[in-house]
Amino acid sequence: DGGITQSPKYLFRKEGQNVTLSCEQNLNHDAMYWYRQDPGQGLRLIYYSQIVNDFQKGDIAEGYSVSREKKESFPLTVTSAQKNPTAFYLCASSITGTGYNEQFFGPGTRLTVL
Amino acid sequence: AQSVTQLDSHVSVSEGTPVLLRCNYSSSYSPSLFWYVQHPNKGLQLLLKYTSAATLVKGINGFEAEFKKSETSFHLTKPSAHMSDAAEYFCVVSFKRGGSYIPTFGRGTSLIVHP
Numbered sequence: 727d728g729g730i731t732q733s734p735k736y737l738f739r740k741e742g743q744n745v746t747l748s749c750e751q752n753l754n755h756d757a758m759y760w761y762r763q764d765p766g767q768g769l770r771l772i773y774y775s776q777i778v779n780d781f782q783k784g785d786i787a788e789g790y791s792v793s794r795e796k797k798e799s800f801p802l803t804v805t806s807a808q809k810n811p812t813a814f815y816l817c818a819s820s821i822t823g824t825g826y827n828e829q830f831f832g833p834g835t836r837l838t839v840l
Numbered sequence: 841a842q843s844v845t846q847l848d849s850h851v852s853v854s855e856g857t858p859v860l861l862r863c864n865y866s867s868s869y870s871p872s873l874f875w876y877v878q879h880p881n882k883g884l885q886l887l888l889k890y891t892s893a894a895t896l897v898k899g900i901n902g903f904e905a906e907f908k909k910s911e912t913s914f915h916l917t918k919p920s921a922h923m924s925d926a927a928e929y930f931c932v933v934s935f936k937r938g939g940s941y942i943p944t945f946g947r948g949t950s951l952i953v954h955p
Binding site: 730759761766767768769770771774776782784814816818823824825826828829831832833834836 | 849871872874876881882883884885886889891930934935936938940941942943944945946947948
């Protein structure tokens with residue numbers, strides 16, 4: 727079955743700790759994205775990657791970091807510099823970043839910082 | 841500036857009545873447009889997309905949307921709501937940023953369906 731997996735589904739961390747969210751896809755897609763979802767604000771783009779070993783900041787990249795060492799994987803690290811990290815995080819992929827292709831989404835990770 | 845606006849944060853309908861979810865965008869060209877649905881605590885699923893072919897686009901679960909260039913709108917409709925349609929709906933527009941087309945999400949419309 728092709729798709730996107732995110733793990734874990736729920737994540738709890740203490741304030742000041744870095745945490746890494748996993749995103750893996752077996753769709754052979756070039757482009758991958760990370761979004762943050764807060765109630766009433768839609769999805770806001772954190773980082774995106776159009777190709778392996780390359781990524782760009784989205785609209786709210788401060789306090790986050792990513793890597794794209796493999797086509798299938800695009801992990802997101804929420805650092806202690808992120809002032810309000812509690813949110814629902816969604817990973818997505820698309821065949822390319824041309825804009826004509828729909829995105830496929832993972833099930834999300836809900837991060838709670840205590 | 842390029843933007844996408846969903847005009848209603850909540851829409852409430854009775855089961856069996858029509859659904860209208862409104863979306864307007866601001867762009868100097870005709871972009872690609874999408875509607876996605878999200879059920880509680882789940883990822884998003886594509887309902888339909890417009891990519892400069894027919895202006896009336898049919899999607900899954902009986903939804904359709906009409907692209908109106910003169911009004912810069914892409915409203916989502918369904919003739920008869922079902923209880924299972926209750927969810928969050930997002931209008932998405934792909935805008936060009938630098939050399940890439942990046943999807944930009946509206947804030948979402950919560951569809952409430954009453955029995």
